[in-house]
Amino acid sequence: xxxxxxxxxxxxxxxxxxxxxxxxxxxxxxxxxxxxxxxxxxxxxxxxxxxxxxxxxxxxxxxxxxxxxxxxxxxxxxxxxxxxxxxxxxxxxxxxxxxxxxxxxxxxxxxxxxxxxxxxxxxxxxxxxxxxxxxxxxxxxxxxxxxxxxxxxx
Numbered sequence: 001x002x003x004x005x006x007x008x009x010x011x012x013x014x015x016x017x018x019x020x021x022x023x024x025x026x027x028x029x030x031x032x033x034x035x036x037x038x039x040x041x042x043x044x045x046x047x048x049x050x051x052x053x054x055x056x057x058x059x060x061x062x063x064x065x066x067x068x069x070x071x072x073x074x075x076x077x078x079x080x081x082x083x084x085x086x087x088x089x090x091x092x093x094x095x096x097x098x099x100x101x102x103x104x105x106x107x108x109x110x111x112x113x114x115x116x117x118x119x120x121x122x123x124x125x126x127x128x129x130x131x132x133x134x135x136x137x138x139x140x141x142x143x144x145x146x147x148x149x150x151x152x153x154x
Contacts, residue, residue: 015052019059022070022078028135035133040085049091049123053079055116091123100126108141121145 021032039046057079060070070078082088101122104110110118121142124132131146132139139147 015055015059018048018052018056018082022056022060022075023066036082040082040088042087045087045089046085047089047091047124047127047129048082049120051116051119051123053090089127091127091129093123094126096126097122104142104144110141114138114141118142 018032018036019026021029021036023029026032057075059065060075060078061072063069083090101118104118104122104125105115108118117136117138121132121139121144123129124145125142129145131148133148135149139145
């Protein structure tokens with residue numbers, strides 16, 4: 001299944017922004033929450049890579065990351081709320097995914113866990129997403145994708 005053309009040239013929100021928007025104790029909660037609310041309520045298409053939904057759930061509910069972790073029911077409800085945005089497009093792997101991913105991996109010479117970032121970058125590029133909102137500096141290694149830090153720096 002491929003992404004509708006409406007997502008082309010729109011931004012994609014990375015997991016770290018959604019974690020900060022959900023976790024009220026985050027130093028960036030207000031900025032992240034406002035940024036997500038703005039996207040979810042706007043008329044322009046915005047996107048989330050489907051694998052990032054799983055990653056978000058894993059992070060929010062992990063007791064070694066958060067004490068206390070987000071309860072499962074709350075994490076599921078938060079994801080469901082974002083999925084209700086009428087302008088949200090979920091980015092999924094299509095026929096060209098492996099070709100795009102392979103090119104990114106070869107060019108950036110990544111290995112091991114960094115493959116997840118390459119997978120997300122490949123999904124963005126495959127669907128014509130030109131901007132990734134992320135606080136993760138590791139995405140900078142993918143020069144074909146513009147990365148914008150969405151939260152104020154300390």
